[in-house]
Amino acid sequence: MDTILSLAAANLISPIILFFALGFAAALMRSELSVPEAIAKGMSLYLLLAIGFKGGVSLSEHGLDARLFFALIAGVLLSFALPFVAFALLRRLTGLSVVDAAATAAHYGSVSIVTFVAASTVLSSAGIAAEGYMVAVAAAMEAPAILSALWLMARSGGGAAGASALGPGLIREILLNGSIVLLIGAFAIGAITGPQGMAQIDAFIVAPFQGVLCLFLLDMGLVAGRGLREARGLLRPGLLAFGVLMPLIGAVFGLVTGLVLGLSTGGVALMMTLSASASYIAVPAAMRVALPEARPAIYLTLALGITFPFNLTLGIPIYMAVAQVLTGG
Amino acid sequence: MDTILSLAAANLISPIILFFALGFAAALMRSELSVPEAIAKGMSLYLLLAIGFKGGVSLSEHGLDARLFFALIAGVLLSFALPFVAFALLRRLTGLSVVDAAATAAHYGSVSIVTFVAASTVLSSAGIAAEGYMVAVAAAMEAPAILSALWLMARSGGGAAGASALGPGLIREILLNGSIVLLIGAFAIGAITGPQGMAQIDAFIVAPFQGVLCLFLLDMGLVAGRGLREARGLLRPGLLAFGVLMPLIGAVFGLVTGLVLGLSTGGVALMMTLSASASYIAVPAAMRVALPEARPAIYLTLALGITFPFNLTLGIPIYMAVAQVLTGG
Amino acid sequence: MDTILSLAAANLISPIILFFALGFAAALMRSELSVPEAIAKGMSLYLLLAIGFKGGVSLSEHGLDARLFFALIAGVLLSFALPFVAFALLRRLTGLSVVDAAATAAHYGSVSIVTFVAASTVLSSAGIAAEGYMVAVAAAMEAPAILSALWLMARSGGGAAGASALGPGLIREILLNGSIVLLIGAFAIGAITGPQGMAQIDAFIVAPFQGVLCLFLLDMGLVAGRGLREARGLLRPGLLAFGVLMPLIGAVFGLVTGLVLGLSTGGVALMMTLSASASYIAVPAAMRVALPEARPAIYLTLALGITFPFNLTLGIPIYMAVAQVLTGG
Amino acid sequence: MQTHTAKRVEITIEAVMQRRLTEALESAEVSGYTIHPVLGGSGRSGHWSREGQVSRASGMVTVVCIIRPERLDPLLDAAFSILDRHIGVVNVTDCVVMRAERF
Amino acid sequence: MQTHTAKRVEITIEAVMQRRLTEALESAEVSGYTIHPVLGGSGRSGHWSREGQVSRASGMVTVVCIIRPERLDPLLDAAFSILDRHIGVVNVTDCVVMRAERF
Amino acid sequence: MQTHTAKRVEITIEAVMQRRLTEALESAEVSGYTIHPVLGGSGRSGHWSREGQVSRASGMVTVVCIIRPERLDPLLDAAFSILDRHIGVVNVTDCVVMRAERF
Numbered sequence A, B, C: 001m002d003t004i005l006s007l008a009a010a011n012l013i014s015p016i017i018l019f020f021a022l023g024f025a026a027a028l029m030r031s032e033l034s035v036p037e038a039i040a041k042g043m044s045l046y047l048l049l050a051i052g053f054k055g056g057v058s059l060s061e062h063g064l065d066a067r068l069f070f071a072l073i074a075g076v077l078l079s080f081a082l083p084f085v086a087f088a089l090l091r092r093l094t095g096l097s098v099v100d101a102a103a104t105a106a107h108y109g110s111v112s113i114v115t116f117v118a119a120s121t122v123l124s125s126a127g128i129a130a131e132g133y134m135v136a137v138a139a140a141m142e143a144p145a146i147l148s149a150l151w152l153m154a155r156s157g158g159g160a161a162g163a164s165a166l167g168p169g170l171i172r173e174i175l176l177n178g179s180i181v182l183l184i185g186a187f188a189i190g191a192i193t194g195p196q197g198m199a200q201i202d203a204f205i206v207a208p209f210q211g212v213l214c215l216f217l218l219d220m221g222l223v224a225g226r227g228l229r230e231a232r233g234l235l236r237p238g239l240l241a242f243g244v245l246m247p248l249i250g251a252v253f254g255l256v257t258g259l260v261l262g263l264s265t266g267g268v269a270l271m272m273t274l275s276a277s278a279s280y281i282a283v284p285a286a287m288r289v290a291l292p293e294a295r296p297a298i299y300l301t302l303a304l305g306i307t308f309p310f311n312l313t314l315g316i317p318i319y320m321a322v323a324q325v326l327t328g329g
Numbered sequence D, E, F: 001m002q003t004h005t006a007k008r009v010e011i012t013i014e015a016v017m018q019r020r021l022t023e024a025l026e027s028a029e030v031s032g033y034t035i036h037p038v039l040g041g042s043g044r045s046g047h048w049s050r051e052g053q054v055s056r057a058s059g060m061v062t063v064v065c066i067i068r069p070e071r072l073d074p075l076l077d078a079a080f081s082i083l084d085r086h087i088g089v090v091n092v093t094d095c096v097v098m099r100a101e102r103f
């Protein structure tokens, strides 16, 4: 426990966390500091390309592994299952309507790629290796949770609307959303071109990576802080508790899965991080289309204003420390 | 022939080609993946600045060379001449109207700087040197083709309109268009500051160059794929054949010119690439002003949807291999 | 004097100056070359983050110093005082109305961070060290001049309007404007994480810095050139003289301050540069709110079209040379 | 210059619904429209702005259609079939156009 | 479809004044508006454009409010309390809206 | 508040023609206008959108001019001298303005 806490404290003074905190504080103080939307989107394309490519190169170096397939299947199952846990917890802890609870649950079944990127960075700074294919697991976990949420709605009688919205258009949009395509595509290109490909572009995707992440997290802090400030009226204690408890519960699911699959220390930590994280890009867009009655102020504030900062500051070091202790890594 | 094909195959699995293919495939599958317009424009400024500056530094290292002037003149003449070849070929192979054929011909007389950048990158990866001043030749080849197209129109009786549009306003816009000014300006700055200037900014313009090119080509793939998907109805076999034949014909013109000028292996390959490539930025804008009746769906789809991918994947390695064989390089 | 001039000449052929000149010339020739607004803003965030962080790391390496506090106080006082000098000079040299003169004076009391960045870059290229905390001094000098200008207006009877505009809203906007928050925040993060933090992100903020500055100054040249071209009618000789004299006068104030504080050679040169430079982001925005009757064409053209190019090309090398001679550095 | 009366319909809708709206317009045979970006706004569901918004996923756009008066009803039916459960506003103004054959 | 008359008020104002304008609108109980970006323009104070402008500090935005006709006067009073000393233009058009309860 | 009738002219035109259009407006002594960006659209020449378009060279903008009613005809003549061979649409709406001396 002591190690866990001291690791967490060390993590808190890294530039990436501090730039996030700077953005968060600036937003709470109502500074007009802002990152242009195009720059933020450009940086997120960069992070996806880099993390996907690196995962692919690492796969090409270590060779294919049967565990890749089991890990993918496990990821999909986790993404399907976690919304049910989240939904039950929300109905217990909060007074949210069925539609708000279902929409929120979808976010917690899915994943936040930026949280995954931050965890990968912290792991590699600590010299802890992880399976390159965890990038593919991350991509596989994005979408299934959306189906669980729509099923939860249907079961509660709100299904007609949701189901009708879930036409082939929406399914294609979800499966081919930009993040998934770029992440998987870059992963495949990394796997195909391997270390040779890496030698050609590492000065772009490796050396400046952490610096770009700092600027990106500055923006995330601004956006999260602004969201929190505007929605502060909504954040009853029950919701707040959910925003911190749910990632811990998710992490336990991820931990068990990672141990059962026999992943490395880094792999277990990443599986925990994925399960603990909540989507704030792909799932909100899908929810606006399929469940427009659900309030974005609820689910976005929870995912981005509470759970994301929690995972970034305390969650990731905790998951890492637990993974290290339990895998003996 | 065997060497040519195996070189081409090796080229096809480089990250830059694969990211282009990823974008192309994502667009055909109707993914919403997209690069913000400002980021795409920012990357193109970066590529122009970097390629121009590198060319200038290389000129300053190797000293001025009478061939520079001959190469410039040859480039201008090629750009004037190729539209006539393209126009004749289009009238033979396709049923395009005079205005569509003239506008398309202008694109093939002019050049695509990104194709030039890709060829330079492939050459330098293969350790083949080229004359630094080829950058200036590229800039000189942008505009003359536009005049040829307007002359072709005038000869066919559509001239009144075109000629009236070609006021001093349009001529200044064409000659001082952003790409030309930045390319030539950076070339001059590279030539003035030389290796000392390079030492100050190489970490920005050399090391990350190929990585930026990957992200840029991802976007080009998206844009080319989307254009192709929307215009698929227009692409009769005759047009398709033109889109592949014309670059090969252009390359032959470039080859002869390069050999006559006595350029190095790399210089010949670049001269072939320039002649083979088709403009998709400067010329379309000029055509919208001067020949608004010509259909962008035709000329852009050909230049960007057919010829650009052809040059990037098959063309450049073919031109390189031919240049190597014929210059004994 | 000779050394000063030859140093200045050497400075004029560095890539950063030449890219500024390229942009300036392109704008005067009415080229359509332009940098997207989002990219320009993204680069300015990058420069602020990098310069702030580097200053903070340098502070952490050299330890806190009582002079930091004296330098901050001196900077604030300079920023308060210089508008009075500028106002008196403007009323003598030009026929500007009180409101135009007051607004312009505010710009010259405040600072241009980009001029500061350029001076830091030139210093570090020349191997001349400066106090890391000069970044904090730069931030401290942004705002006070605005109050002086409003006080100048109030004294002239135009105060009611100005004072009413200076509600708590405007004061918060000025103190928490994006540049100040990012500069001070990055400075603090650099100071906290120190060389360890630097090791994590130097490939992003150190190596490519000068290259990014080139692209950024290209855009500044474009914007300055366009401003100058549109406002050429306004630039009477008196205004022109002010635009060149005022930075020199400001530099003398900065020189005395720097010598009294006992700053290093680099520190004196930076203090001169800050005093000589004129704001063109924070102050114009504040003036539009508080003194909307003042004409932006006057104050922006002076600050950005005359004083900024003067400082960049001649001013900085002069200040450096004077600082070297007088500190014996 | 010869003028013709027409209707200018302005629809502000969530960006995620844009494609569905324009498809509905096209199936109602409204094939002319222009899409404008929106920086922010306020309504019954509160404020939002492009820079401060919690997610880049959201955001709105404004679609403007100029149509012949007799085409207004099918257009509105199509628009409201999409707007129904979603946030957004519609307004219609009388206008005149010049080259009537275009509409 | 049931329609109701309304007013469409379009205010073009400097971006630095946007927050002050929307706050004034809100205190006049106008809580619905949409903000559009502006690329450039021209008026008595000359030309400007987003790309060529001397400072990134400037720039304008257009705020569009659809309101019930009886709310027009308070809205205009609020708007002109801000616009008073600043550059900018306002125009008002008659329009019709569908879901009147929204306005 | 004292109001005056005016015309609101909205011209959607290719971005490459923007400078030519505003120059024509200015030579017809229309010196007030505001330019808005366009994300995409559809018309007789098909769809286009800023993200999916084949070339960054294209794209459209919307120019809005508020003018006194008697200035409408010269404005339209100037606009159509440019629009003539190019794609684009124009519509005119009646509006009211407050500070009439500005127009």
Ligand SMILES: Nc1ncnc2c1ncn2[C@@H]1O[C@H](COP(=O)(O)O)[C@@H](O)[C@H]1O
Pocket: D012, D040, D041, D042, D043, D044, D045, D046, D047, D048, D060, D086, D087, D088, D089, E031, E032, E033, E034, E035, E064, E065, E066, E067, E102, E103
């Ligand atoms: N009265 C109005 N006038 C102009 N725009 C409005 C109005 N009401 C709503 N909007 C726009 O529609 C969006 C959603 O409105 P609502 O559905 O009321 O939350 C707002 O963010 C505004 O952009």
Ligand SMILES: Nc1ncnc2c1ncn2[C@@H]1O[C@H](COP(=O)(O)O)[C@@H](O)[C@H]1O
Pocket: E012, E040, E041, E042, E043, E044, E045, E046, E047, E048, E060, E086, E087, E088, E089, F031, F032, F033, F034, F035, F064, F065, F066, F067, F102, F103
């Ligand atoms: N008559 C007009 N029609 C449309 N927009 C206008 C008009 N007059 C002014 N504007 C806009 O308001 C801004 C400031 O105008 P002004 O206060 O006249 O300089 C201009 O840059 C335009 O964007």
Ligand SMILES: Nc1ncnc2c1ncn2[C@@H]1O[C@H](COP(=O)(O)O)[C@@H](O)[C@H]1O
Pocket: D031, D032, D033, D034, D035, D064, D065, D066, D067, D102, D103, F012, F040, F041, F042, F043, F044, F045, F046, F047, F048, F060, F086, F087, F088, F089
């Ligand atoms: N009826 C219309 N309503 C609104 N915008 C239109 C209309 N028709 C055309 N446009 C716009 O004008 C552009 C060119 O139209 P067109 O010349 O018909 O291809 C389209 O892409 C739209 O942005």
Ligand code: NA
Pocket: A082, A107, A108, A109, A110, A111, A112, A250, A274, A275, A276, A277, A278, A279
């Ligand atoms: Na999760």
Ligand code: NA
Pocket: B082, B107, B108, B109, B110, B111, B112, B250, B274, B275, B276, B277, B278, B279
């Ligand atoms: Na060519």
Ligand code: NA
Pocket: C082, C107, C108, C109, C110, C111, C112, C250, C274, C275, C276, C277, C278, C279
């Ligand atoms: Na100053």
